[in-house]
Amino acid sequence: MMIGRVVGSVVSTTKAEKLNGKKMLVVQPLDMVTIEPDGKPLVSIDTVGSGTGEVVMVVGGSSARQTAITKDTPVDSAIVGVIDHVEIDGKRTFESGGSE
Amino acid sequence: MMIGRVVGSVVSTTKAEKLNGKKMLVVQPLDMVTIEPDGKPLVSIDTVGSGTGEVVMVVGGSSARQTAITKDTPVDSAIVGVIDHVEIDGKRTFESGGSE
Amino acid sequence: MMIGRVVGSVVSTTKAEKLNGKKMLVVQPLDMVTIEPDGKPLVSIDTVGSGTGEVVMVVGGSSARQTAITKDTPVDSAIVGVIDHVEIDGKRTFESGGSE
Amino acid sequence: MMIGRVVGSVVSTTKAEKLNGKKMLVVQPLDMVTIEPDGKPLVSIDTVGSGTGEVVMVVGGSSARQTAITKDTPVDSAIVGVIDHVEIDGKRTFESGGSE
Amino acid sequence: MMIGRVVGSVVSTTKAEKLNGKKMLVVQPLDMVTIEPDGKPLVSIDTVGSGTGEVVMVVGGSSARQTAITKDTPVDSAIVGVIDHVEIDGKRTFESGGSE
Numbered sequence: 001m002m003i004g005r006v007v008g009s010v011v012s013t014t015k016a017e018k019l020n021g022k023k024m025l026v027v028q029p030l031d032m033v034t035i036e037p038d039g040k041p042l043v044s045i046d047t048v049g050s051g052t053g054e055v056v057m058v059v060g061g062s063s064a065r066q067t068a069i070t071k072d073t074p075v076d077s078a079i080v081g082v083i084d085h086v087e088i089d090g091k092r093t094f095e096s097g098g099s100e
Numbered sequence: 101m102m103i104g105r106v107v108g109s110v111v112s113t114t115k116a117e118k119l120n121g122k123k124m125l126v127v128q129p130l131d132m133v134t135i136e137p138d139g140k141p142l143v144s145i146d147t148v149g150s151g152t153g154e155v156v157m158v159v160g161g162s163s164a165r166q167t168a169i170t171k172d173t174p175v176d177s178a179i180v181g182v183i184d185h186v187e188i189d190g191k192r193t194f195e196s197g198g199s200e
Numbered sequence: 201m202m203i204g205r206v207v208g209s210v211v212s213t214t215k216a217e218k219l220n221g222k223k224m225l226v227v228q229p230l231d232m233v234t235i236e237p238d239g240k241p242l243v244s245i246d247t248v249g250s251g252t253g254e255v256v257m258v259v260g261g262s263s264a265r266q267t268a269i270t271k272d273t274p275v276d277s278a279i280v281g282v283i284d285h286v287e288i289d290g291k292r293t294f295e296s297g298g299s300e
Numbered sequence: 301m302m303i304g305r306v307v308g309s310v311v312s313t314t315k316a317e318k319l320n321g322k323k324m325l326v327v328q329p330l331d332m333v334t335i336e337p338d339g340k341p342l343v344s345i346d347t348v349g350s351g352t353g354e355v356v357m358v359v360g361g362s363s364a365r366q367t368a369i370t371k372d373t374p375v376d377s378a379i380v381g382v383i384d385h386v387e388i389d390g391k392r393t394f395e396s397g398g399s400e
Numbered sequence: 401m402m403i404g405r406v407v408g409s410v411v412s413t414t415k416a417e418k419l420n421g422k423k424m425l426v427v428q429p430l431d432m433v434t435i436e437p438d439g440k441p442l443v444s445i446d447t448v449g450s451g452t453g454e455v456v457m458v459v460g461g462s463s464a465r466q467t468a469i470t471k472d473t474p475v476d477s478a479i480v481g482v483i484d485h486v487e488i489d490g491k492r493t494f495e496s497g498g499s500e
Binding site for chain 2: 007008009010011012013014015016018019024026040041042043044061062064065072073074075076077
Binding site: 207208209210211212213214215216218219224226240241242243244261262264265272273274275276277 | 478
């Protein structure tokens with residue numbers, strides 16, 4: 001999985017029926033050490049009630065369909081966690097403002 | 101998922117039987133902030149009645165088979181939505197001409 | 201899916217049993233606008249009777265197994281169509297010599 | 301599969317239900333010859349009791365769900381082995397301190 | 401699929417139960433024209449009795465599980481053939497020493 005920041009959203013009226021009611025967010029991948037943007041933004045389905053500005057964990061491929069919200073759905077990316085903190089080499093490289 | 105613009109189509113007479121009747125479009129991936137071309141065009145199966153010039157959402161891998169049109173079909177990319185608008189950092193980076 | 205040109209073949213005597221009788225071709229991916237080589241050649245299983253020099257459509261990943269020839273077979277790439285023509289921005293960037 | 305070193309961890313309170321109790325580690329991919337960092341760190345689910353500093357084998361995609369711990373779980377990366385040693389061209393490029 | 405040369409092996413005592421008895425080889429991907437190293441080595445499960453120095457065909461992703469040896473196993477790469485020869489543009493770019 002990778003981590004990223006929720007930076008936006010996508011709205012589509014004409015879409016696959018199974019996507020009805022799904023929240024389609026734009027996630028900017030982040031470097032796990034610097035917590036700076038690293039890589040191209042992508043569209044990911046929210047499954048945990050995440051919101052703009054939050055740092056989240058994103059799963060890709062067929063595994064993105066392994067949640068109640070995304071089962072049998074044509075999605076290849078899902079947000080499956082809101083990150084509280086990331087620790088690398090004994091140091092916290094990210095700590096959520098609200099969670100501690 | 102990624103977003104892209106429908107820029108063309110591919111025609112094949114000799115093809116896998118399950119591809120009969122499928123609309124094979126060429127999609128140019130777009131940067132979600134600048135809405136400029138970014139990355140190589142690919143062939144994607146239309147599942148939502150999209151047309152040339154439209155900005156669409158594209159799903160890849162096994163998830164491309166999770167629609168009525170692409171079920172059990174040898175395709176690794178499907179168009180699953182026509183984008184109305186994209187919003188990033190509170191600004192609309194894309195807005196469909198016809199939808200608002 | 202991507203398009204490529206069939207440029208060669210691979211022969212293997214000692215191979216997974218399910219690969220017996222499969223035609224293993226070498227495909228050079230092509231840029232869809234210039235129809236020039238773009239990216240690394242790969243080995244792909246022919247499912248449509250394609251031959252050297254032809255421009256074909258190639259599917260990757262688990263979807264490569266969604267044909268009668270490749271079902272339950274350890275292959276991650278399959279040729280699923282011979283391309284008649286490619287049209288981008290209203291212009292034919294490729295047209296098969298024999299088909300029109 | 302690739303090899304990497306466990307360098308950290310990620311904590312998430314709000315997450316997909318199936319991720320409860322899973323150990324989410326940060327793995328830095330390594331070059332198999334130099335055993336130096338090579339590529340971006342990623343989040344991987346531990347399935348073998350691995351710990352910080354260890355060199356591990358990581359599996360990606362749907363195969364990451366083929367363990368008792370990750371079955372039907374929205375994860376696209378799993379640690380499936382602790383590496384004792386790597387041998388390339390007849391030389392040990394890596395040997396675990398504790399194992400021999 | 402891609403081709404590569406078997407250059408080494410990985411040993412792991414603490415590993416996923418389903419990996420017991422599997423031969424974990426290190427494969428260096430090769431350019432199919434020059435037969436020179438091209439890309440990063442990876443760990444791949446041998447399913448055809450291949451050995452060091454041999455040029456092999458490697459399958460990735462879920463398709464790597466489509467052999468009797470790798471079924472339901474957490475592996476994303478498998479060696480499924482020993483290459484006898486590769487022919488590109490009418491020329492043999494590789495020919496196994498022992499096979500002809």
